[in-house]
Amino acid sequence: MKKIITIILLIIGLPSFGKVITGEIKKESRTDINKIYDAENNNPIEGAIIKLPAKNYSTTTNSDGSFKLGTKITAPTILSVEKDGYKPQSMTLSAEHQNSPIVVGIEKTTPQDIIIETDMIHLGDDSFSQNSAHASDFSLKSMGPFYSKEFKIKPLKEHENLYLTIGSIIGIDTPQAQRLGQSRVKTSYSSPPEIFCNGNKIAEIKINGDNQKINIPKSILYGTEFINITIKTGRNLYKRSAIDFDDIEFTNLLFEIK
Ligand SMILES: [Ca+2]
Known part of the structure; x- marks a missing residue:
């Protein structure tokens, strides 16, 4: 009986719940983690060095390739990524990147x-x-x-x-x-x-x-x-x-x- 109620709830509830859930996922992904990955096999890259030279800021990626930007981006600034065995990569960050994840694929040299x-x-x-x-x-x-x-x-x-x-x-x-x-x-x-x-x-x-x-x-x-x-x-x-x-x-x- 419990099973039946659950199924009925799911059927009745899905359309409206679906919307709410989608909305929540979107909200989560906006504040999602920044990540560096291997552009060829999509594997996360640990130990990549992330620098914002103009802000004198530097950090390294965790085992899942994630990193935090411990500084506020208000004007365009250059972010660089370095990792042994990979081509150096960089991108110009603007204020918009403050609220969206920075996801960068890097290529082996x-x-x-x-x-x-x-x-x-x-x-x-x-x-x-x-x-x-x-x-x-x-x-x-x-x-x-x-x-x-x-x-x-x-x-x-x-x-x-x-x-x-x-x-x-x-x-x-x-x-x-x-x-x-x-x-x-x-x-x-x-x-x-x-x-x-x-x-x-x-x-x-x-x-x-x-x-x-x-x-x-x-x-x-x-x-x-x-x-x-x-x-x-x-x-x-x-x-x-x-x-x-x-x-x-x-x-x-x-x-x-x-
Ligand atoms: Ca000048």
């Missing part, structure tokens, strides 16, 4: 990957408007208007190409960044940061964002195994009296041969 930089680099002159893209979260001192690094690669095979990925970059005040609402500077704008490889300009970075990928033209790699990569920040195009370099921050430079 291959012998073909060359990790150039995992530190946060600040280019510019430490003089910037508070309206600049993400300026409120700049915390590092500038290393000057450009960054440069040299490394060696094996000669590329015919079918192989070399790609540079910039994990995350913030602070760019170009007209394109302004149009996207990334910068609130109204009275001026800057030229884009430029990327040089072995002295050749190969790209301009016009907008802020994560995982911007650049194909290095093979023609400039012939006959050399040394790669010099230089990133120059832009300059304020409205300032005529003195040079004002655009203050930007970036992290995670990765070269991949594919």
Whole structure:
């Protein structure tokens, strides 16, 4: 008899209960835990290092890949993930991430990957408007208007190409960044940061964002195994009296041969 009542209750109750339950699950998942997992097999990753460099905050993931952000996100800031054997990963967090879980899949490195930089680099002159893209979260001192690094690669095979990925970059005040609402500077704008490889300009970075990928033209790699990569920040195009370099921050430079 008890069984029958239960079943009847379930049948009568389900439609309305269903709604309530769904609502509760949604609410729970909004405050759900942040997690780092292996992008290939979906396994949680323990011991990954999570950093918010601008906030001087760092933590590691638990055995289930979970982690807590012990700090409040009010303005866009870069979160980076590091784990031995995996490609460094980063993402730009905004205030919206405060109330939704941060779930990041990371990929194993291959012998073909060359990790150039995992530190946060600040280019510019430490003089910037508070309206600049993400300026409120700049915390590092500038290393000057450009960054440069040299490394060696094996000669590329015919079918192989070399790609540079910039994990995350913030602070760019170009007209394109302004149009996207990334910068609130109204009275001026800057030229884009430029990327040089072995002295050749190969790209301009016009907008802020994560995982911007650049194909290095093979023609400039012939006959050399040394790669010099230089990133120059832009300059304020409205300032005529003195040079004002655009203050930007970036992290995670990765070269991949594919
Ligand atoms: Ca500046």
